[in-house]
Structure formats: C-alpha cells, structure tokens
Amino acid sequence: MRRAVSEFNPPQNGNPTNSPAANPLLTGPILPILLRFSLPNMVAMLATALAAIAETSYVGQFGAPALAGMALVFPFVMLQNMMSAGAMGGGVSSAVSRALGAGDVGRANVLAVHALWIGITLGLFYMVLMELLGPTFMAILGGKGEALAQAVAYGEVAFVGSVFVWIVNTLSSVIRGSGNMKVPSVTLFAVALAQVLMGGALGLGWGPLPQWGMRGVAAGGVLANLCGALFLWSYLSSGRAKIQLQVRRTTLDRKHLIDILRVGAVACISPLQTVLTILILTRLVATLGTQALAGYGIGTRLEFLLVPIAFAVGVASVPLVGMAIGAGQIARARKAAWTAAAVATAVLESLGLIVTLAPDVWSSLYTQDPSVLASAASYLMWAGPFYGLFGLGLSLYFSSLGAGKAIGPVIAGTLRLLVVALGGALLSYWQSPAWMIFALVGAGMAVYGLSTVWIIKITPWGEATRPRE
Known part of the structure; x- marks a missing residue:
C-alpha cells in the first residue's frame, strides 16, 4: 500500500502543509x-x-x-x-x-x-x-x-x-x-x-x-x-x-x-499477568480473615480509580511516540515517553501520599468498622507510597507500544509477578501477618516501575533519520 499517495507528503505538489514536518505532533x-x-x-x-x-x-x-x-x-x-x-x-x-x-x-x-x-x-x-x-x-x-x-x-x-x-x-x-x-x-x-x-x-x-x-x-x-x-x-x-x-x-x-x-x-500478556497477580494477592489476603480482606478490597478499589489516570496519560503518549518513530525522530519519541511517565508518576504519587498519610479520607467512604479501617490504613501505608512507581511503569508500557517495543514492559510485568508469587509463597509458609502481604504489594509495584525504566533505557527504539524537506 506504499503506492498510495500520502496526504502528509504528496510527492507531486510538495505542499509543505502536508509533509510530516508540518504535523504538529x-x-x-x-x-x-x-x-x-x-x-x-x-x-x-x-x-x-x-x-x-x-x-x-x-x-x-x-x-x-x-x-x-x-x-x-x-x-x-x-x-x-x-x-x-x-x-x-x-x-x-x-x-x-x-x-x-x-x-x-x-x-x-x-x-x-x-x-x-x-x-x-x-x-x-x-x-x-x-x-x-x-x-x-x-x-x-x-x-x-x-x-x-x-x-x-x-x-x-x-x-x-x-x-x-x-x-x-x-x-x-x-x-x-x-x-x-x-x-x-x-x-x-x-x-x-x-x-x-x-x-x-x-x-x-x-x-x-x-x-x-x-x-x-x-x-x-x-x-x-x-x-x-x-x-x-x-x-x-x-x-x-x-x-x-x-x-x-x-x-x-x-x-x-x-x-x-x-x-x-505480545502486549496481551501484560493484562494476563496483572489479573494473575491480583488473584494471587486476593487468595493470600483471604486466608487472614474478613477484616483483612475487606481492608485490601478498599485499597484495591482506589487503585481501580487510579489506573485510568495512568492509562489516560500513557495512551495519550502512543501517537506522539508512534508518529515520531515513523518519522525517524527517535530522540523526540523518547522525550515524549519520559514526559508522559513523569506526569503519570507525579499525579499518582501525590494521590498515593495523601492516602498514606490520611487513609480514612478514602476508607471512611466505605465503612466505619474500626477493624476494617485499621486494615485499610495498613494496606495504604505500605502500598500508597509506591503508586507513583506503578503509574511510571504503566505509562511507559503504553509508550513502548507506541514505539513498537512491547516485550520490555512484559518482562517487567513478569518480574512483578515472580516477586508476588514467590514472596507470597514464603509469606504463606511463614503464616505472616497482613502488613507483610501489603508490603509485598508495594514491592511488586516498585519492581514493575523500576525494571520498566531500566529495560526501556537499554532497548533501542530504531535509528534516527534526516527529516524530509
């Protein structure tokens, strides 16, 4: 289909308004x-x-x-x-x-x-x-x-x-x-x-x-x-x-x-990893009783509202990264990815710190039971500080898709799943208290975000080409 005349760069008339260089993205x-x-x-x-x-x-x-x-x-x-x-x-x-x-x-x-x-x-x-x-x-x-x-x-x-x-x-x-x-x-x-x-x-x-x-x-x-x-x-x-x-x-x-x-x-592997991670954690927490499970549920409900924020920023970066890659502007593609990651990290980390320091702002919307509030506070204390790193990884996941490089974030998701699965097995064997499982949630988020950053840094996104006239 390359024979089709391009609306952005028609070779006959050379109209600059239709060239890739004139594309505001x-x-x-x-x-x-x-x-x-x-x-x-x-x-x-x-x-x-x-x-x-x-x-x-x-x-x-x-x-x-x-x-x-x-x-x-x-x-x-x-x-x-x-x-x-x-x-x-x-x-x-x-x-x-x-x-x-x-x-x-x-x-x-x-x-x-x-x-x-x-x-x-x-x-x-x-x-x-x-x-x-x-x-x-x-x-x-x-x-x-x-x-x-x-x-x-x-x-x-x-x-x-x-x-x-x-x-x-x-x-x-x-x-x-x-x-x-x-x-x-x-x-x-x-x-x-x-x-x-x-x-x-x-x-x-x-x-x-x-x-x-x-x-x-x-x-x-x-x-x-x-x-x-x-x-x-x-x-x-x-x-x-x-x-x-x-x-x-x-x-x-x-x-x-x-x-x-x-x-x-390849990217479809990531949702499977996410769901499997949730199922493992839910099963672990369920063994600790109703109050622990209720507190965990309140915390994950907050994440259900936070994920769309990272999703929105990450998806917004896809056309910016993808068009830059298509035009051979590799440096601009990476700049767009890191900019989106910074925005997602800042927003989610701010919200994470709020619920870490004042968990009842969120938890009291769902219950007034002191034991459940205490469980939710424990969860948010350990998971909340790492929301920013989770948003960082999720935003870079979408930017990587824009670059056509899906395997890196999937590897990062695999590392998170391994941390949760192996750590969960040990905590279950040791019959650990709820706070240690909640800490494992935060550790998984940290591993996901940081490993995604490292993998993207070492993954080539292609070679830059000279801009078309």
Missing part, C-alpha cells in the same frame, strides 16, 4: 499536547470505572449472593477490557501512528481495516470461550451455589456482547493513533452513561420495564457497546475522520496483520 511542544490529549482520555476512563461501580450498586440490591457472583465474573470482564483497550488497542494505535508519522496515510487506512478484523475475531473468540468455559473458570475461583448461579447469569449475557466491546475499543484505538482523542473519549463516555442507564432500567425494572436482575444489568452493557460500535464504524466510514475505514475495498494482507499483532499480541 512531530513539531509541537510535547507537554501541552500530552496534557491536551490526556484530559479527555481521563474523563472517559473514569466514566467507565464509575459505570462499573454503578453496576455493582445495582447488583447489591439483589443481595449478597449476587454481589459475590459479581466478584467472580468481574476479573474476566476486566481482562477483556484491558486486552482490547490497552494491549491490543495499544498495538493498533502504534501501527497507525507509525504509518502516519512516515507520511503514509494509505497504509494507515489499510491498517485500520486489518485492526477491525482482528478485533472482531478476538471478540468472537472471547465470547465463545466464556460462554463455554466461563462457569468452569468461575467455579475454579471458588464460586458455588447461588453466587455461582448469579455469576453465570450475568456472564451468559455480558459475554454475548464481547465482539461489540472489542470493536469499540479497537476503533477507538485507530482514531487515537491518528492523534484524535476527542471522538473516542466522547464515545466511551456516552457508552458508560448508556450502560448505567440501560443496566439500571433493565436490571431493576425502572418504570414499565420488567426486572431482569443480573441478566438485565449485563444487557445494559451489551446494548451500550453495540451503539458505540455502530457509531465509531459509521464515523470512520463517513470520510469525516483522518483515517478512512474502507472495508470492501481492502484485501487482507499478512504483513499488515503482523504489524499490529507483533505489538498487540
């Missing part, structure tokens, strides 16, 4: 662009997190078994979102932005179609996997009785919509790769709002609607993502976007699939 000041990109992403990610919290509040009205069922199915919902939006989505944004940075819009258009088919295929695979084996997975996690039945009821409906989730996140990533953060952010915000409204209406039976319980709450998410998928598909096909989705005119080519998958497929 390749010439403008990095920090203002990064902050402008991060804010809409942050709003959209926080809206998605709040939608999940709203769903939990609806499910709470169905009783304790439904809440327990939601806890069983939630890791698989989270894994799907992390893989489609962050990992494979990062690979998609990386490929598109590198093509645009090289001045090849035709190739970027072709990559968008290949990304769509990858998203559809993986969405269908995830749907079939969870519909067939979801009950078994949730039983392995300890689900039984009514809790397992409620989890299965939610999953049977929710995972029918997996393909819509993958399409929404894939097409959002295509648009982000072009440097447009507004459209995907507004779309994801609208999807989250629709999920809250439709999930409540169908689950709780608002107005004349019947009360469908867990299935109704799940159906709200399916319908919301269906609407989001249709809108983004229409937007990219309409000619209004920088990237054009020309499905019928594009033939699948193995080299374009590989360009996306060589980053996205």
